[in-house]
Amino acid sequence: MSHFDEAQAAVEAALAAGARYADARVLHRRTESMQARDGDVERLERGESAGVGVRALVGSGWGFQAVGELSTAAARRAGSAAAAIARASATLGGPPVDLITTPPRVGSWASGCAVDPATVPLSTKGDLLAGVTAASRAGGADVAEATYQTWDTRSWFVSSEGHRIDQHIRECGAGMSATAVGDSQTQRRSYPSAFGRYGTRGWDLVTELDLPAHAERIAEEARALLTAPLCPAGETTLILGGEQMSLQIHESVGHAIELDRILGWEAAFAGTSWLELGRLGSLRFGAPLMNITIDPTIPGAVGSFGYDDEGSPAIARDAVRDGIWVGVLAGRDSARAAGLDYAGNVRADGFARLPMVRMSNVGLEPGPHTLEEIIAATDDGILMETNRSYSIDDRRLNFQFGTEIGYEVKNGRLGRMLRNPTYTGISPRFWASMDMLSSEIVPYGLPICGKGQPLQLARPGHPAAPARFRNVRVGVRG
Amino acid sequence: MRPADVAARTLDLVRAAAGPAAEAEVAVDRRRTALTRFAASAVHQNVADDTTTVRLQLHLGGRTTIVQGTATGAAGLRALVDDAVATAAAAPVDATWPGLARPGPPSGGRTARRSAEDDDPVARAGQVRAFVAALDGLPGAGFCSTRHHTAAYANTAGRFVAGTDTQATLDGVARCGTAEGVARASSSSLAGLDGARLGARAAAKARAGTDPVDLAPGRYQVVLEPTAVADVLWLLGYFGFDGRAYTRGSSFAEPGARQFDPAITIVDDPVGPDSLGLPFDVEGTGRRRLDLVTAGVTRGVVHNRRTARSAGADATGHADTDIPLSGGVATAHLHLLPAGPRCAAVPEVDGPAADAAVADLVGAVTDGLLVTDHFYTRALDPRAVVVTGLTRNGLWRIEGGRVTAPVRNLRFTQSYLRALAPGAVLGVGRHAVDVPAGLTAVVRAPALHLAEWNYTGGSDG
Numbered sequence: 045m046s047h048f049d050e051a052q053a054a055v056e057a058a059l060a061a062g063a064r065y066a067d068a069r070v071l072h073r074r075t076e077s078m079q080a081r082d083g084d085v086e087r088l089e090r091g092e093s094a095g096v097g098v099r100a101l102v103g104s105g106w107g108f109q110a111v112g113e114l115s116t117a118a119a120r121r122a123g124s125a126a127a128a129i130a131r132a133s134a135t136l137g138g139p140p141v142d143l144i145t146t147p148p149r150v151g152s153w154a155s156g157c158a159v160d161p162a163t164v165p166l167s168t169k170g171d172l173l174a175g176v177t178a179a180s181r182a183g184g185a186d187v188a189e190a191t192y193q194t195w196d197t198r199s200w201f202v203s204s205e206g207h208r209i210d211q212h213i214r215e216c217g218a219g220m221s222a223t224a225v226g227d228s229q230t231q232r233r234s235y236p237s238a239f240g241r242y243g244t245r246g247w248d249l250v251t252e253l254d255l256p257a258h259a260e261r262i263a264e265e266a267r268a269l270l271t272a273p274l275c276p277a278g279e280t281t282l283i284l285g286g287e288q289m290s291l292q293i294h295e296s297v298g299h300a301i302e303l304d305r306i307l308g309w310e311a312a313f314a315g316t317s318w319l320e321l322g323r324l325g326s327l328r329f330g331a332p333l334m335n336i337t338i339d340p341t342i343p344g345a346v347g348s349f350g351y352d353d354e355g356s357p358a359i360a361r362d363a364v365r366d367g368i369w370v371g372v373l374a375g376r377d378s379a380r381a382a383g384l385d386y387a388g389n390v391r392a393d394g395f396a397r398l399p400m401v402r403m404s405n406v407g408l409e410p411g412p413h414t415l416e417e418i419i420a421a422t423d424d425g426i427l428m429e430t431n432r433s434y435s436i437d438d439r440r441l442n443f444q445f446g447t448e449i450g451y452e453v454k455n456g457r458l459g460r461m462l463r464n465p466t467y468t469g470i471s472p473r474f475w476a477s478m479d480m481l482s483s484e485i486v487p488y489g490l491p492i493c494g495k496g497q498p499l500q501l502a503r504p505g506h507p508a509a510p511a512r513f514r515n516v517r518v519g520v521r522g
Numbered sequence: 523m524r525p526a527d528v529a530a531r532t533l534d535l536v537r538a539a540a541g542p543a544a545e546a547e548v549a550v551d552r553r554r555t556a557l558t559r560f561a562a563s564a565v566h567q568n569v570a571d572d573t574t575t576v577r578l579q580l581h582l583g584g585r586t587t588i589v590q591g592t593a594t595g596a597a598g599l600r601a602l603v604d605d606a607v608a609t610a611a612a613a614p615v616d617a618t619w620p621g622l623a624r625p626g627p628p629s630g631g632r633t634a635r636r637s638a639e640d641d642d643p644v645a646r647a648g649q650v651r652a653f654v655a656a657l658d659g660l661p662g663a664g665f666c667s668t669r670h671h672t673a674a675y676a677n678t679a680g681r682f683v684a685g686t687d688t689q690a691t692l693d694g695v696a697r698c699g700t701a702e703g704v705a706r707a708s709s710s711s712l713a714g715l716d717g718a719r720l721g722a723r724a725a726a727k728a729r730a731g732t733d734p735v736d737l738a739p740g741r742y743q744v745v746l747e748p749t750a751v752a753d754v755l756w757l758l759g760y761f762g763f764d765g766r767a768y769t770r771g772s773s774f775a776e777p778g779a780r781q782f783d784p785a786i787t788i789v790d791d792p793v794g795p796d797s798l799g800l801p802f803d804v805e806g807t808g809r810r811r812l813d814l815v816t817a818g819v820t821r822g823v824v825h826n827r828r829t830a831r832s833a834g835a836d837a838t839g840h841a842d843t844d845i846p847l848s849g850g851v852a853t854a855h856l857h858l859l860p861a862g863p864r865c866a867a868v869p870e871v872d873g874p875a876a877d878a879a880v881a882d883l884v885g886a887v888t889d890g891l892l893v894t895d896h897f898y899t900r901a902l903d904p905r906a907v908v909v910t911g912l913t914r915n916g917l918w919r920i921e922g923g924r925v926t927a928p929v930r931n932l933r934f935t936q937s938y939l940r941a942l943a944p945g946a947v948l949g950v951g952r953h954a955v956d957v958p959a960g961l962t963a964v965v966r967a968p969a970l971h972l973a974e975w976n977y978t979g980g981s982d983g
Contacts, residue, residue: 087850088587088609089587091591092592092605094593095592105565106565106568107643110570111573112574112575129570132642133568135644136560136647138564138565167613187771187772229906230771311561311697312559315897398569435898435900435911438897438914444933498555498557520910521935522908522909
């Protein structure tokens with residue numbers, strides 16, 4: 045079933061109302077999620093949303109209107125309303141707005157999906173989550189929780205320039221946690237990460253995660269953390285596990301290279317960036333080992349797509365090459381404002397939200413080492429794994445992270461477990477101190493990344509591997 | 523179709539499809555939201571949407587499912603109900619079903635007065651224009667938003683409630699060199715906002731923040747303005763007064779214990795005469811003023827029906843589906859009560875303090891900091907609400923009761939619980955204001971004078 049007609053009607057209505065450019069996305073999404081706690085399924089939820097979102101450019105003013113209704117009449121009303129909103133925007137004046145020139149695309153794309161989550165019986169899914177939470181409880185957890193989520197999204201995009209694209213993206217993933225409650229503290233361990241693991245894949249991803257094999261372990265680790273020694277305070281060599289590296293990339297690289305932040309468009313809320321456009325291509329972001337790509341073409345990664353939400357095709361691009369900052373995440377209007385010639389990273393959270401600059405898959409290329417080699421090469425340091433907290437300033441410069449668990453590293457071997465590990469640093473200094481990087485890349489991803497007003501949630505991917513950093517401040521406490 | 527009609531129609535379809543034994547509740551929520559964003563004093567994003575969501579929870583044969591959709595026509599509602607019945611039949615057994623809200627008051631909600639201009643992008647642009655004009659040449663960024671919410675709830679036990687809520691918010695920063703100043707306010711209508719006043723306040727802060735000095739990390743007395751107190755309140759609610767955190771043992775809350783300074787009284791009140799929010803939650807439970815902390819003594823936490831069942835308590839009307847990662851329960855409209863009776867307004871003052879009530883607290887500080895705002899605050903230890911974050915939008919040194927110099931932003935790591943512990947609160951402002959907090963909430967807060975706040979580093983390293 046196609047909804048190109050509704051999208052076309054919305055665009056035509058916006059043009060008739062005075063827009064010089066318009067695009068429209070019709071979106072139909074089905075979602076499913078389940079949560080279990082302590083051996084019982086607590087919540088099963090399914091959702092279906094459908095509607096159209098129209099973007100119109102009048103003069104140098106943008107307008108966007110969405111309606112949760114699928115009919116050509118509703119689409120036309122939304123197109124006219126978008127143009128009226130754009131006219132109101134233009135009343136305040138401002139710099140000229142335009143889009144970089146791209147050829148109109150006509151295409152179709154679908155993500156891979158070996159096992160459609162919709163074909164897996166609910167009872168099978170429920171047995172999995174109830175079973176792993178029961179096993180965690182038996183393993184010593186005071187609270188054991190597990191969840192899965194699926195999204196099945198079909199979209200139809202039309203622009204006044206001739207774009208006509210339909211996509212079908214299926215996403216899926218799961219995760220679980222065990223919490224141990226002590227007299228004055230709680231400790232938590234998660235698997236496969238603090239946020240679960242998600243991908244543009246089917247239920248096969250959940251099967252591969254093998255939650256049952258880790259249910260007891262995380263419970264035992266959570267309980268052991270209650271009596272583990274505190275992470276010491278001071279400066280040391282820090283080894284980060286791959287999952288924490290994915291958060292490090294997300295916060296200190298991914299958001300920093302968003303062009304809308306660099307241009308000041310997010311100044312009042314998410315913030316700006318310490319990166320200055322004039323230094324694109326020459327600024328040293330980190331050590332020569334640091335190679336970061338923007339790659340929405342990675343099969344199965346959660347940030348993958350065929351086309352972004354303004355019709356630009358997915359293309360891999362360097363963000364940091366040999367430690368030098370060389371690329372940004374851009375949309376067609378921000379690229380034009382910055383004098384760049386590429387876009388391709390504009391996405392929206394459903395039909396009712398404006399497409400804006402978002403991460404796709406922003407991640408590391410593999411290094412030459414393994415985690416085992418990194419530990420063996422470290423005389424004195426700390427290994428930290430699995431994110432527990434994350435905070436970074438509005439320029440994406442000063443960060444402080446906490447992880448669920450840490451281990452002493454002494455004379456090339458793992459030592460005692462450490463609780464409440466934290467580390468802090470300044471982004472370019474921290475990345476410049478990376479002297480070992482593992483080749484063991486995993487396509488981690490986040491099921492939730494907030495940006496924009498009204499708030500939009502995205503699911504970016506972050507391929508990452510363990511790495512070592514020198515002279516890092518650890519053990520910051522209140 | 524009105525939300526109330528959609529709810530009734532859906533229940534009829536459930537009865538026909540699932541029979542009289544089915545327990546079902548329907549929450550219908552029509553939201554018309556509009557938001558105008560500006561940066562460099564020009565509008566760069568301007569959006570509106572009008573979406574109705576139907577949420578059906580069905581408990582059938584000991585199994586439960588929630589289905590949600592945006593279609594409100596006859597075919598869409600029938601498909602929704604059919605999906606719910608089929609899903610419930612295949613769902614795992616629900617051992618913790620808490621049952622439905624029983625019939626009883628309130629039978630209807632507050633009817634919000636809504637001006638036509640609340641939907642008008644030109645009116646929003648007018649508020650932005652007034653804010654920008656008051657900056658007197660400084661570049662400004664922020665947003666002006668309106669939200670009109672019409673909701674209805676009905677269940678097979680016979681409960682029906684409906685109501686409306688409107689909110690408008692203006693939130694903006696002014697920039698002067700590298701210094702930023704902020705002003706933000708929420709109201710029940712666009713007309714209740716004053717773009718010019720907020721713009722002037724943001725500009726005064728930005729101008730007073732130029733050429734900041736570095737300050738060594740350490741523990742300082744602070745005056746937190748309402749914008750920063752909003753963050754403290756919100757996170758205390760998220761990690762402590764949340765019934766889900768309470769039932770899983772990760773909340774600090776110990777009802778009956780003196781956990782806060784006697785100057786601290788916190789209520790959750792979405793039903794007061796000038797409160798914001800609907801008078802019932804998505805499970806149909808009526809809301810009321812709920813005492814969370816009274817003169818330093820913790821009184822309770824907020825519950826949805828499941829956390830209430832787990833805790834052996836009554837649901838308090840705080841089921842929530844809006845807050846990301848909230849787990850289905852969240853505070854609605856937190857108020858930290860000001861010192862003395864609430865006053866409608868206080869005078870503006872010269873300098874960086876937000877108003878005369880803040881300036882009063884500054885006057886009592888011998889050596890400390892005036893803090894406008896917190897940014898990117900995250901919990902290191904949810905149980906003690908140990909939070910790390912940064913100052914933002916204006917930080918000043920206070921010496922001898924006077925603001926003496928702007929200070930470069932600092933990172934802190936601080937237990938919010940300890941910051942408000944017995945003996946730690948040296949003063950509470952006499953004027954509380956509604957400020958946006960978290961990602962989607964609004965809280966009402968006065969300024970606070972606190973004995974100690976732990977700054978662990980400069981924001982530039």
